Amino acid sequence: MSFPWSLQNLPKQNFINNEYVDSTNEKKLTLHNPADASLIADDVPLSGEQDVEAAIAAAEKAFPTWKKMAPTQRRNIMNKFADLVEQHSVQIAELTRVSLGAPYKAFGAFEIGLCAEAFRYNAGWIDKFGGESWPQDDGFLKIVRNEPLGVCAGIVPWNGPVGTIGLKAAPALATGNCFILKPSEKTPLSSLALGTLIKEAGFPPGVFQVLAGDGSTGALLASHMRIRKVSFTGSIPTGKKIQEMAAKSNLKRVTLELGGKSPAVVFDDCDLDNAVTWTANAITANTGQVCFAASRVYVQEGIYEKFIAKYKEAMQAKTKEVGNPEEEGKNLGPLVDEAQFKRVTGFIERGQQGQGKLLVGGQRIGDKGFYIEPTVFTDVDPESEIHCEEIFGPVSVVRSFKTEAEIMHLSNNTNFGLMAGVFTQDINKALRVASDFESGMVGVNCVSLCFLNAPFGGSKESGLGRECGIHALRAFTEPKTIMVNLNY
Numbered sequence: 001m002s003f004p005w006s007l008q009n010l011p012k013q014n015f016i017n018n019e020y021v022d023s024t025n026e027k028k029l030t031l032h033n034p035a036d037a038s039l040i041a042d043d044v045p046l047s048g049e050q051d052v053e054a055a056i057a058a059a060e061k062a063f064p065t066w067k068k069m070a071p072t073q074r075r076n077i078m079n080k081f082a083d084l085v086e087q088h089s090v091q092i093a094e095l096t097r098v099s100l101g102a103p104y105k106a107f108g109a110f111e112i113g114l115c116a117e118a119f120r121y122n123a124g125w126i127d128k129f130g131g132e133s134w135p136q137d138d139g140f141l142k143i144v145r146n147e148p149l150g151v152c153a154g155i156v157p158w159n160g161p162v163g164t165i166g167l168k169a170a171p172a173l174a175t176g177n178c179f180i181l182k183p184s185e186k187t188p189l190s191s192l193a194l195g196t197l198i199k200e201a202g203f204p205p206g207v208f209q210v211l212a213g214d215g216s217t218g219a220l221l222a223s224h225m226r227i228r229k230v231s232f233t234g235s236i237p238t239g240k241k242i243q244e245m246a247a248k249s250n251l252k253r254v255t256l257e258l259g260g261k262s263p264a265v266v267f268d269d270c271d272l273d274n275a276v277t278w279t280a281n282a283i284t285a286n287t288g289q290v291c292f293a294a295s296r297v298y299v300q301e302g303i304y305e306k307f308i309a310k311y312k313e314a315m316q317a318k319t320k321e322v323g324n325p326e327e328e329g330k331n332l333g334p335l336v337d338e339a340q341f342k343r344v345t346g347f348i349e350r351g352q353q354g355q356g357k358l359l360v361g362g363q364r365i366g367d368k369g370f371y372i373e374p375t376v377f378t379d380v381d382p383e384s385e386i387h388c389e390e391i392f393g394p395v396s397v398v399r400s401f402k403t404e405a406e407i408m409h410l411s412n413n414t415n416f417g418l419m420a421g422v423f424t425q426d427i428n429k430a431l432r433v434a435s436d437f438e439s440g441m442v443g444v445n446c447v448s449l450c451f452l453n454a455p456f457g458g459s460k461e462s463g464l465g466r467e468c469g470i471h472a473l474r475a476f477t478e479p480k481t482i483m484v485n486l487n488y
């Protein structure tokens with residue numbers, strides 16, 4: 001199979017009804033390479049109303065056949081797609097890297113593998129997601145069918161542009177829905193390239209489509225009267241708008257995966273090296289642009305000085321890994337673009353004006369591209385901006401604490417609730433703290449990780465609903481109860 005897309009031949013058309021087509025909108029997206037700020041393209045589609053209507057019409061046409069396709073056939077198509085994604089992992093990653101800046105070994109390979117595995121995992125569910133039945137003791141047999149919703153949309157962010165496709169498209173398609181993908185305006189190229197593989201895998205026209213665009217395209221999808229569900233990953237303000245648009249239009253279902261400011265609580269009795277490794281990795285993976293990064297680190301006073309010395313050392317070692325994402329050994333690329341660079345450096349500058357003490361980092365690296373040193377603030381004021389807000393860069397804040405009660409209060413004193421971590425060798429304390437965290441996910445002696453078979457998502461303002469596992473299938477289906485009168 002030929003995969004025509006490369007940096008020399010960028011995909012710049014939407015993928016609708018199994019064909020690459022030009023957008024009818026005159027406005028276009030412009031992309032820059034964050035490694036050196038050079039222009040990549042200024043003619044990537046910014047889909048407008050007509051493009052959205054065309055994709056929805058094709059999806060509605062495809063839905064009746066797709067939902068009734070034999071489970072084995074649907075499974076085979078999804079598995080083939082997974083194989084093709086894996087086979088072209090390097091080229092797909094290149095199309096992401098050119099506008100995200102993420103190195104292949106440290107990030108690209110992981111997130112593309114996640115996408116492929118999500119397709120396999122959900123394909124495996126197709127003939128196992130049975131309904132329910134309830135006995136006829138009262139004279140009525142109740143049969144509950146899990147039915148697909150219809151045309152669904154996935155609106156995804158730039159920080160994990162291919163991995164998030166797997167988490168949304170795979171369960172949507174496995175359960176018989178048609179799926180329209182709207183990638184971020186910052187990272188549309190790898191998504192557009194998937195069209196070739198969608199067709200090759202055997203998805204019928206209209207089942208799986210890709211519309212590049214920005215927030216205006218996302219809003220057209222979220223407010224559309226014939227889209228039945230939006231699965232969204234991105235920021236909290238946009239998530240709130242999407243829920244509002246869903247409510248004001250057709251009350252479409254929404255799943256929201258939003259931001260975080262996740263705490264890691266390190267007790268005196270932990271394995272110190274393990275705690276340092278996990279917390280340092282958590283805030284530097286993908287240059288800190290990860291929703292569930294452990295960005296608040298709380299360390300008990302008995303181990304505080306030792307932890308700080310090792311954490312500083314680990315972050316300084318990470319600094320040596322920052323650099324051109326195409327260079328061997330550079331595991332931390334630049335921040336995604338100038339806007340994100342200004343946002344992160346703004347937090348760092350203001351943080352130094354009385355919010356905390358700069359322990360390490362804080363400087364730009366080089367004068368070209370958007371590279372930044374991994375940065376740690378200690379003794380941070382719990383009311384300060386750097387302690388309370390999501391920075392979305394390689395910047396963590398550290399505080400010491402005395403008691404479990406005190407630190408659980410501080411950990412939970414936030415409207416975020418995505419991830420948390422506890423480091424201790426006392427199993428009772430670990431389980432007590434794990435249940436006391438107000439968050440969708442908790443790591444014990446680990447943090448900032450996820451698995452395809454276990455629910456993924458946030459509580460409070462970090463999200464609504466869950467991805468992964470059977471929860472994703474439920475989120476893309478609705479139970480229908482059929483009542484059979486056996487007395488008739």
Ligand code: NAD
Pocket residue numbers: 155156157158159160182183184185213214215216217218219220222233234235236238239241242257258259260290291292390392418457458462463
């Ligand atoms: P964003 O909210 O700016 O954009 C996300 C997507 O929404 C993009 O595709 C964008 O085009 C679209 N969009 C923007 N405005 C819209 C509107 N009015 N209507 C419909 N769609 C609209 O977020 P981002 O900057 O791309 O991503 C960073 C944020 O995502 C961070 O807050 C991060 O924590 C969060 N995130 C969360 C998870 C998770 O699983 N919880 C994962 C990754 C990222």
